[in-house]
Amino acid sequence: MSETAGTEKLRPGWKPGQSGNPNGRPKGSRNRVTLVALAAMEDGADAIAKRVVEMAKGGDISAARLVIERLVPVAKERPIFLSLPDIGSAEGIARAQAAILQAVAAGDILPGEAATLAGIVEACRKAMETQELEQRISALEGKK
Template sequence: MVWKKGESGNPIGKPAGARNKATVMVTAIMERGAREITEAVVGLAKEGDLSAARLVLERLVPPAKERPICLSLPDTSTADGIAQAQNVILQAVAAGDLLPGEGSTLAGIVEARRKAVETLELEQRITALEEKK
């Protein structure tokens, strides 16, 4: 049967969770030899094969995407405190205590705090002006 353009021979589609036959076959083969493969790779790593060692380490300890940061920042409830906090972050990046991406993330958090403080101050000013009238 010839299908028209845009018409599917299987309008329902592949069932959820269905796997490709080749993938199922390769997975089954790997699972049967998983122990032996693992032991062989670990053995090669112990013998000094750096590629095997890297493979083992990458599986045991995945690369960290983020790390905890301990940085003392001043109180950020005022514009002056926020400026001081940004300076502390800049100095930490310049000294190599923080990676540039970490500094950027922290600076973004402090910037969000600045906007919140600014919004609060504007709200207080508007309220005060309305009460005067």
């Protein structure tokens, strides 16, 4: 007897290689084990949080670090206040890049922040260059 004959009896309408749930698991649904663990944690969450805070107040550095990390998460980015010259010309772009470099050298901004700013200035330069090339091509085509 073939394998397909046995499965047809068990699940009518089901074909080998076809999913029993073609849409898959609903987005955001959780595993039963996860739900049980979350329910168990909810019951004691207040008591655990209070105990950790008490330990932190008592001088436990690990508990203090845990409390601080939850209260004040590490900032991924910060606002940068840096005055840049007008970047409407090639000279302005060069001055803006120099200002970014000087801000890093002075310690006003971090190197990663400078790289992001320099990338933005470079994108503006490329856009300006593309616009200029388009104008030149249009002028050349107009002469024909």
